[in-house]
Amino acid sequence: MTLSKAYHIDKHSSDRKQNDYYPTPPIATYTLIKEYDIPKTLLEPAAGRGWISHELKHNGFEVYSSDLFEYNNPLVEMETGIDFLQTKKDDRVEAVITNPPFKNRLAEKFVRHSINLYDTSFILCRTTFMESLGRYDLFKETPPTEILVFANRINCDENAMFSVDKQLSGMVSYAWFIWDKRKDYTNKIRWINSKEHVESFLLTHPYEYAKFKVDSPYINNSASTQAVDLTSQELYND
Numbered sequence: 001m002t003l004s005k006a007y008h009i010d011k012h013s014s015d016r017k018q019n020d021y022y023p024t025p026p027i028a029t030y031t032l033i034k035e036y037d038i039p040k041t042l043l044e045p046a047a048g049r050g051w052i053s054h055e056l057k058h059n060g061f062e063v064y065s066s067d068l069f070e071y072n073n074p075l076v077e078m079e080t081g082i083d084f085l086q087t088k089k090d091d092r093v094e095a096v097i098t099n100p101p102f103k104n105r106l107a108e109k110f111v112r113h114s115i116n117l118y119d120t121s122f123i124l125c126r127t128t129f130m131e132s133l134g135r136y137d138l139f140k141e142t143p144p145t146e147i148l149v150f151a152n153r154i155n156c157d158e159n160a161m162f163s164v165d166k167q168l169s170g171m172v173s174y175a176w177f178i179w180d181k182r183k184d185y186t187n188k189i190r191w192i193n194s195k196e197h198v199e200s201f202l203l204t205h206p207y208e209y210a211k212f213k214v215d216s217p218y219i220n221n222s223a224s225t226q227a228v229d230l231t232s233q234e235l236y237n238d
């Protein structure tokens with residue numbers, strides 16, 4: 001990747017915020033894979049550049065990815081211009097997984113739409129998603145099967161994606177909210193710790209997310225540009 005391309009991504013940071021684009025660090029998806037039996041075929045309907053999808057594919061899952069908006073340099077094959085809230089059931093998949101947009105109650109709308117159509121939904125949200133009067137009916141009438149609360153903090157910033165240390169350097173607490181009709185219980189809460197999975201995560205990604213700190217790919221220096229070159233080689237070799 002050239003420097004000008006790196007700048008091109010950065011130029012659109014205001015659009016990214018406007019679209020509620022907060023990418024999911026791969027270690028967050030990997031932790032879910034290690035902690036829960038995820039069905040083999042999934043839909044990621046708010047995939048952004050495809051960080052969740054890429055990590056799932058890397059671990060052998062079949063994932064269909066779409067988003068309402070189009071982003072530079074998608075990591076996986078992506079259908080854009082698709083408003084998930086207007087979609088019908090996709091019979092190719094067994095489950096939905098996403099980190100939904102949050103503004104204008106979109107996360108709640110995503111959950112309602114997803115659990116209406118699909119038997120299993122994995123929704124990454126801030127832990128504060130479980131509170132508020134606005135979502136009382138959602139949780140009372142359709143309680144989640146399980147909430148996996150991250151004991152560690154994750155960093156939903158694309159600048160953090162190139163080192164596992166940075167992926168784990170967030171300030172906000174997150175959880176996977178799971179609705180799963182395959183299970184016969186609801187409202188189970190469990191704590192998960194990504195740090196327990198770092199070693200095997202790094203073994204599955206020997207080049208991409210080295211434990212040493214790599215400069216931001218968006219910063220103007222040649223060392224960081226090289227870091228992007230290395231990682232994108234790996235990412236596109238899917």
Ligand SMILES: C[S@@+](CC[C@H](N)C(=O)[O-])C[C@H]1O[C@@H](n2cnc3c(N)ncnc32)[C@H](O)[C@@H]1O
Nearest residue numbers: 021022023024046047048051068083084099101
């Ligand atoms: C928090 S980001 C998550 C990105 C991606 N899931 C990830 O984890 O890396 C939310 C995404 O929702 C997308 N989005 C916003 N409204 C949408 C809609 N109605 N339908 C589909 N995608 C939407 C945004 O473009 C953005 O990529």
